[in-house]
Every structure is written in structure tokens, then in C-alpha cells.
Amino acid sequence: EAGVVQSPRYKIIEKKQPVAFWCNPISGHNTLYWYLQNLGQGPELLIRYENEEAVDDSQLPKDRFSAERLKGVDSTLKIQPAELGDSAVYLCASSLGVENIQYFGAGTRLSVL
Amino acid sequence: QKEVEQDPGPLSVPEGAIVSLNCTYSNSAFQYFMWYRQYSRKGPELLMYTYSSGNKEDGRFTAQVDKSSKYISLFIRDSQPSDSATYLCAMQGGGTSYGKLTFGQGTILTVHP
Numbered sequence: 001e002a003g004v005v006q007s008p009r010y011k012i013i014e015k016k017q018p019v020a021f022w023c024n025p026i027s028g029h030n031t032l033y034w035y036l037q038n039l040g041q042g043p044e045l046l047i048r049y050e051n052e053e054a055v056d057d058s059q060l061p062k063d064r065f066s067a068e069r070l071k072g073v074d075s076t077l078k079i080q081p082a083e084l085g086d087s088a089v090y091l092c093a094s095s096l097g098v099e100n101i102q103y104f105g106a107g108t109r110l111s112v113l
Numbered sequence: 114q115k116e117v118e119q120d121p122g123p124l125s126v127p128e129g130a131i132v133s134l135n136c137t138y139s140n141s142a143f144q145y146f147m148w149y150r151q152y153s154r155k156g157p158e159l160l161m162y163t164y165s166s167g168n169k170e171d172g173r174f175t176a177q178v179d180k181s182s183k184y185i186s187l188f189i190r191d192s193q194p195s196d197s198a199t200y201l202c203a204m205q206g207g208g209t210s211y212g213k214l215t216f217g218q219g220t221i222l223t224v225h226p
Contacts (some may be wrong), residue, residue: 031212036175040217040218041219042217043157044216045163045214048212048213055212099205100211100212101147102214104157105156106156109154
């Protein structure tokens, strides 16, 4: 069974440019998460989806970040415009069931120059 | 003060040593406790999952939870060079906090031959 797939793995952009990340969760997992991981820190939740609905986006900086999960499967996370401080790893995770065990993708490493 | 505190290390041990990793937390609502392992440039991988005080063993790994002291530990017996990674503790509450993982900052472990 394929795990959580993220692309691209690496992205280098100049500040003020837009960027988008894509995530394909484990088949059948209805819950999808986007996390931000800064260097030397644990991941921090940005947004959580239950199917198509964003049920927790309280930590998402909505002035520049947006996310969508059309049809309740794949998801994209967008930053526009990117700032230097956005350089980090963006992780996607998915889960299914009461125990809510979250499985992570390999992440997208973003460098903003 | 962060909700979850984890000694960042780094921790360096010889092969075969017993490793002890620890986290403390302040939020009494946390009900589920996890340990993730993260290799360099990879996503976190679930190692252990527990929701009650006491010990849970899986091969060379033992997770220990003490809810009264708000303290969790991961023990690794007979450590191997392949155990070299960053170890993240993570916690989750119930109710409205269900689904949101709060991570420690991670402990970097190196096991040298």
C-alpha cells in the first residue's frame, strides 16, 4: 500500500513568489493534515480536513496561506506571496478511524531566497 | 511555556546501550501519547502509541506514560546505529482537541558502532 505522497520534494523560490504543495493521502483516509516543521523543531499543525471540510484552520496564516481539498482526496497548500520566514519543511499526514493514528509523507522542503 | 517539553539533546551513545528519551507536558487534556522517529530528510514515522498510564513494549522499544506526573518516556534497548534519528514525542487530547497532535521539539540520537 502506498503511503502519503507529497510533491515536490524540494522547492527553491524567491521571496514574494507564489508556491504550491501537493499531497495525496493514503487511500481511504478521510482525515488530512498539513504541518509546518521548522529546523530543530517538531511539526506544528496548520490545517486539518475531515473529507472536504477544513475543521481546524486556526493556525493557518490566512493572509498568505490557503489550502483546499477538493473531492476529499488530494490536497494543495499554497503560499502567496512567500516570505523568507516561510523556509521550512511542509508535511502532509493522513489518518482513519477512532485512534486517529497519523501517517506522514516525506515533506516538501521550501527555501525562500 | 510550551505545552510539551522535550530535551533536544543531542544524545550520543555506543551501540548496545540503553537509551532513555523523555517528555513532560502541561496540558491535562492530553489522552493519547505517541513516539515518532524521523530520519534525516524524511517524514516522521510512528513507533509507539498508547493512551493509558503504564508501560507498552514492542521489541526493543518500551513506551512509558505517567499521567499523574505528566511525563512520558521511550526506552530503546540494545541500541543500533540504524536507530540514529530524531525522536519526537507527540500528544493528542480528546473532545475539541481531538485530531491535533502537539509535538515536542525532538531529540537527536546518534548510536555509534
